[in-house]
Amino acid sequence: MIIATNVNKQFGKLKVLDNVSTTCEKGECIALIGPNGCGKTTLIKSILGMVVPDSGVIKFNEKDIKNQWEYRDEIGYMPQIGRYPDNMTIGQVLEMMKDIRNKKTALDDDLIRAFSLPKLLDKRMRTLSGGTRQKISAAIAFLFNPTVLILDEPTAGLDPVSSELLKEKIITEKENGKLVLITSHVLSELDDLVTRIIYMQDGKLLFQKSIEELRADTGEVKLSRAIARVMTNEGA
């Protein structure tokens, strides 16, 4: 569904994406992991067209996304830090998103209800805590039944109950055959979610392996241990 070929991006002198190539297919749940500042968010933003790569091609459903916008109709994006207009209420933001997406099909408001957002509809965005903002971002990402879900650090800042709810939702959607791209630092959470790992460092894509391969290669069942094993091997 998404094919990235030799994507490069430079911010000033810093090379944030260095010849990144990968392919993502339907039904996969891919974890993008790596240290802070390794280019995960930039890669995600390039797929969304929010960052324009210096060179390289990103294709969505066989079509180059450069200067395209229609393809984003099939993507639900949950940003790392959800930033919304300060003086709008939650209700207004949700209404605005519905108005802009203008979907004729049924909306998926599972998360809105699960997070009990209807009680908070009159609250202004500027008064919200970081966790509540995350809930709204998540609710909007899933609201329009997109075929691709891009979640940037989805559980950062969420309380344990909400993050469990979100995980369940992600699993359901994955089983519905959707493509899910997640970045996270909490590897223990990803254990029962992901099918493939993409590991990035300093803008380079170091390796990508399916979870079975990774387990077989390292002899570890837990993802966090497997990654740690890989890292120490790389270092040695």
Add this chain to the structure above:
Amino acid sequence: MKKIIKYVIFDILRNRIVLVYTLFLLASSFTVFSLEDSGSKGLLSLLSIILIVVPLVNIIFSTIYVYNSAEFVELLVSQPLKRKAIWLSLFSGLASSLAIAFFIGVGIPVLIYQANIIGFTMIAVGITLSIIFVAIAMLATVRTRDKAKGIGVAIMLWLYFSLLFDGFVLFLLFQFADYPLDKLMIGVTALNPIDLGRILILLQLEVSAMMGYTGAVFKDFFGTAIGLASSAGALLLWIALPLWFSTKLFNSKDL
């Protein structure tokens, strides 16, 4: 695109600055017209207020507004919307609300006291200047990421168009006083929309007789249909060019 314009205008209305600006213009227009005994003298006084206040308020307000809607723009860019549509909606929302504010604040009093060709020219010039400075502000903000720097650039641009440019022209005139520069001056005025607007209005008033030989050359040029059309064209270019450049830059901007 209409939907985004709607949200932008709602947001501008909710923030009261534009309302205060409208009331300020209304108050100054009515004061000027009731203080001066002749209407055309009133127009002249109003002209000096407009040429300072309108560019200043428009450029500063638009700059700050665009920076403050960074979150809104970021949210929209990740949605299935054309970047061009987002940027142009932001422009249309700003330009239309500020132009309407000008029309209510200055247009209505002028129509009451001076509903003639001079009055109409003044309203048209004021509205065009409002839109021009929104376009310039948007070009300034798209180039600079830092808010403080962007506002600084906007203030510098306003200073340049309102004061520095005239100083520069005067300097040129004095340095080259021995050469016939009058025709050249017509070309130079096109480089500053405020000057262009001022001349368009002054030439309709009788005071233009006091502008000497240069005034006569100006009258010869701007008084004709070609002169009028080309100055109107120059003003439109002042909207189109900054807008075109800023849209182009926004299209490839990293958010």
